[in-house]
Amino acid sequence: MTSLEPISELKLEGITKRFPGVLACDGITLDVRRGEVLALVGENGAGKTTLMNIIMGLYRPDSGTISVNGEVVQFRAPGDAYARGIGMVHQHFMLVPNMTVAENLAMGLKDLHHFMRLDIKGAAKKIREVSERYELPVNPDAYIWQLSVGEQQRVELVKTLCLGARLLILDEPTSALTPQETDDLIERLQRMASELAIIFISHKLNEVKALSDRVSILRHGAVVFNGHTANHEPSELAALMTGHEVTLPRNEGSGGQGTPLLSVRQLRVRGDRGNLALDGLDLELRAGEVLGVAGVSGNGQREFADALAGLRPVESGEILFQGRNLANNTPRQIIDSGMGYVPEDRQTEGIVPSFSVKDNLILKDFASKQFSRLSYLSRKEIDRNAEQLKERFDIRCPSTSTATGSLSGGNIQKVILAREIARGPKALVAVYPTRGIDMGAQEFIHSQLLERRREGIGIILISEELEEVMNLSDRIAVIYKGRILKVLPAVEATRERLGILMAGLTDTDPPPAAGAPSIPAAGAAHE
Amino acid sequence: MSPDVMIYNVLCLAVPFSVAILIAALGENFNQRAGVFNLGCDGIMCMGAYVGFMLPYALKSAALAPYGNVLGLVGAMAVGAAFGLLFALVTVTFRASQGIAGIGLQMLGWGLSGTLFRHFVGGVTGVEGIQVWPIPYLSKIPFLGGVLFNHNPLAYVAFLLVPASWFLLYKTPWGLKVRAVGTHPRAADTMGIHVDRTRYQALALGGAMAGLAGAYLSLCQAKMFSDDLVAGRGFIAVALVYFGRWSPLGILGGAMLFSIAQSFQLSMQVWGIKFPYEFAVMLPYVLVIIVLALARKARQLGPTDLGKPYNREMRF
DSSP states (O other): OOOSOOOOEEEEEEEEEEETTEEEEEEEEEEEETTOEEEEEEOTTSSHHHHHHHHTTSSOOSEEEEEETTEEEOOSSHHHHHHTTEEEEOSSOOOOTTSBHHHHHHTTOGGGEETTEEOHHHHHHHHHHHHHHTTOOOOTTSBGGGSOHHHHHHHHHHHHHHTTOSEEEEESTTTTOOHHHHHHHHHHHHHHGGGSEEEEEESOHHHHHHHOSEEEEEETTEEEEEEEGGGSOHHHHHHHHHSSOOOOOOOOSOOOOSOEEEEEEEEEEEOTTSSEEEEEEEEEEETTOEEEEEOOTTSSHHHHHHHHHTOSOEEEEEEEETTEEOTTOOHHHHHHTTEEEEOSOIIIIIOOTTSBHHHHHTTTTTTSTTTEETTEEOHHHHHHHHHHHHHHTTOOOSOTTSBGGGSOHHHHHHHHHHHHHHTOOSEEEEESTTTTOOHHHHHHHHHHHHHHHHTTOEEEEEESOHHHHHHHOSEEEEEETTEEEEEEEGGGOOHHHHHHHHTTOOOSSOOOSSSOOOOOOTTTOOO | OOHHHHHHHHHHHHHHHHHHHHHHHHHHHHHHHTTOOOTTHHHHHHHHHHHHHHHHHHTTTSTTGGGHHHHHHHHHHHHHHHHHHHHHIIIIISOOOHHHHHHHHHHHHHHHHHHHHHHHTOSOOBOOOOOOEEOTTGGGSTTHHHHHSEEOHHHHHHHHHHHHHHHHHHHSHHHHHHHHHHHOHHHHHHTTOOHHHHHHHHHHHHHHHHHHHHHIIIIIIISBOOTTSSTTHHHHHHHHHHHTTTOHHHHHHHHHHHHHHHHHHHHHHHTTOOOOHHHHHHHHHHHHHHHHHHOOOOGGGSOTTTTOOOOTTOOO
16 A cells, blocks of 8 residues: 555654643654654553544644654644554444455455455455464454454554554553463564554553663653663653552552451353353352452353343352342342442443443442432532542542433443442442543542442452452452452462463362463563 | 135235335435435325326316326326425535425425415315226236236236345446445445435436325325325435335335235224224334334445435534
């Protein structure tokens, strides 16, 4: 596609972009050259994605210039950016699910568009070439909806390369991947980096450390730091990113001695495709402990959480909560029994996005005496409640009347957590509570969970972030193919040992030192 | 009457019944594949029916009279396309709610065609219209010849449009664009496809086909025009698209099922079977509702962004 010389340098100077009420990019200056990986780091809402959309010609900057190989360019649409060799893999994949891989690529290859004929074979051929050259296996005839998230990620990379991109922008490429898929991707990118230029957007600092040569940190739309990755520790970068020292809190106690609170016995639950996603799961939660449930996603975590919240029918088995069986109770009954729930999908299950913050905060209690009189909502009380929780949970929103869906992920999660905790639950189920959330909000949510633990609440923490599970839990249960493979005290858990268990191998003996599946450790994954 | 003659009669009648809804539904399918559902289909059919009738009627004694019918069809398609573009302006450019805009378009087409008819013509007047055209030799085949090859030329066109629109959707660059903008417009946009332009094109084509479907009713079937000629067939066409899961072949199946039911209820009256007339008329529509309610949900194959305006600078 490129008739011009291949891209060797991209330079941004003084890029500024305003959205109504927000200064998304504030005079940003950056550059990246061939053969290097630039990590672009920042919290949610720091302006990373907006900046990339400007490079791709999806948004127009209000001021500032972009130049390729020293020549100033103006991109009106992504096609213009591709013509100069710049391609982007978006955080939310830009793939049409009901079309094949080859068809998705053919959209962008205009020389395959003939009158009344689409050269789909040409697209497939191109995919095979690129996927061989860069060792990214992809089947051009597969439909996108049939592929796993990791495979779709590969398709995106191949597609972008097929379109002639030699500068790749990867927007949080690992946010939806499992630890194994993440490892795999980082490895592939390392191999590809020598002949390409890569802008890698992330807020996972261990990945940044593993992959990038240079790092630029964005805060509130402005670049606050530029430097060589090798010279800086992740903790240092984290402090620059959030503007203050970040130390994720740890569970220092040795819980697990409280009274039994919730016991799950031989739970069987079907998944969306009718398979037995939970096949005889046993688990016991005590008061005043955090029980981590670790596992590769897709091993029944979602179904387990759904069953606990009453959102999915239970085939057989018991969920005994303070002596009462909650299996197949309605969500209302479960809520009233004192169970809190922080769902996996916060946008669709945790909140009503178009409702205001204050209304989302009473979503479970709108009918209670506190918030309604004679079946009319008492607005004054709702306002008071919202202001109080906003303060206590540090919810950052223009006002409590703002639509919750317009807040950042971290703040949405704080709204959910505030609602659940303010209800004074006896047990709390938190599913991936910090997925895709920046460090500042993560720190806050973690300390909130630990504080509730000290108050005697039992917490089930379902997560695939090993760091999170190990930091917060008293005991860790490893879930594999719908069963709990093993429960071990957190003090005995190591990354290697959990990694082996998550892969489905039981460890009767002490863990072997070598040969364990590698899971990137903070700051240690660059060999 | 022997059963095979009864079946023969029902089928022979079903084919002409299916033509208008089939053409309109195949057109509506292009709209929906591009992400816009056009409830105004019915109104466009009314306009098509009016223009298709009006041109040959007005040209009766002019020099162009021999071309009256063809001009009627072409005129109906042109007016249909214009209404499609009007709908595009409202829903794509101004991003109005498609449901309300569609109801508005339906009322506009229905009211405008009736008003124009009363102003320029009034009363019941017929035209010669387009006659049945049996295909030589093929129409002589016993049973099948009568069912398949003894119809109005537009009926053959309608059935040829089924493979043609399949080819257009799945084998051409334009079809690829249409499917992409209806399912994931942002992805299409990042691949350099003009989302709005493609939706305009699809709506123009869908409108032209709805216009043609209307002209079939006035020019080929009734050979006259009246306010209630279209009688909600545009809405049936919209339902058929859902019924057929956005596939031309599925739409054909739905159109045939509906027309056979309709032809069956008509035949029952002819045979003098005692059955409440109103109930029989209702039958085909009930059938559509039942089938739609029971239809398997196949979301991954349909246009998942159906009904949503696209705004590039809208933030997630």
